[in-house]
Amino acid sequence: MRVIVCGAGQVGSTIARHLATEGIDVTVVDLSPEQARRADESYDVRGMVGHASHPEVLERAGARDADMLIAVTRSDEVNMVACQVAYSLFNVRRRIARVRHHGYLEPIWQGLYASDQLPIDVIISPEVEVANGIVRRLKTPGAFDTVALADGRIHLLGVHCNTGGCSLVGRRMKELSTSGGSGIVVGVIVRNGHAFVPRAEDRVQQGDDVYVITETDRVDRVMAFLGHEEQVARRIVIVGGGNVGLNLATRIARHAPDVSLKLVEHSRERAEYISRELRDAAVVIQGDALDKEVLLEANVQSAETIIAVTALHRLNCSLILDRCLI
DSSP states (O other): OEEEEEOOSHHHHHHHHHHHHTTOEEEEEESOHHHHHHHHHHSSSEEEESOTTOHHHHHHTTGGGOSEEEEOSSOHHHHHHHHHHHHHHHOOSEEEEEOOOGGGGOGGGGGGGSTTSSOOSEEEOHHHHHHHHHHHHHHSTTOSEEEEETTTTEEEEEEEEOSTTOTTBTOBGGGGGGTTOTTOEEEEEEETTEEEOOOTTOBBOTTEEEEEEEEGGGHHHHHHHTTOOOOOOSEEEEEOOSHHHHHHHHHHHHHOTTSEEEEEESOHHHHHHHHHHHGGGSEEEESOTTSHHHHHHTTGGGOSEEEEOOSOHHHHHHHHHHHHHO
16 A cells, blocks of 8 residues: 655654554655655655645655545645645545644535545544544533544543542442443443453442443433533633634534633734634633733633643643642
């Protein structure tokens, strides 16, 4: 199998490395000679310099014989055009594109990616996935992980059983249906870093992490049974107005319009853009989030949840610490 990866940034390099470890023939294309050289020298892949959407570049990368093209450059438009060129000129069978701008990802525009339009088989957006993961956590605050399955009809919940109120603790799996746990399937128990699928005689111990499956309309009752009745946050502050922050704010505003939402962004230009995008759905504050006055203006001391999604990990950690001290 032959794969062309367009873009040698963090996402592209990670994809190329994983594919190469599986014995796949990978060529990585990037505009930066340094990035292309690093990919060529660091992994068992071929790195080459060029503009990912140019036909002659894709031809040199082996598009005529490629089975798949994965376009993950920093430009949505380059990724889209690369997929179009791969399809129209080289008949590459499978095309995947990274799309970051939330405007391209709105459900009403999904027809854009049909085979007779922009022929992209799979759209990936790490920023949207991060935002979606945070939204899921906000909806079920007592769970450390939650995933909707079967078109939203059932949910997989990851829950810490570290409180005395968790009714699973001490019970054998076969006793659940007769002890208030009907409608719950315990799929995995994680104990001391080791995960296992429980059998009928196994018991949950305090301190375990458990993954349970239940019907969506029973989630609140299941969380209460597991000792988690945390209230959903109604006052939220988002720090960082990048793609993650904007996607997150958009989703919160759409699905929870009664939430009081504030967003802090350092760049004036970006803050003005976000304000136009969100309209009246959120209060956008322009300023340095490390400035205590800015945090006080955002009223973080009264917020139930603060979400730091700036591009700087140290800043995000510092903001959480500052929140605790205010």
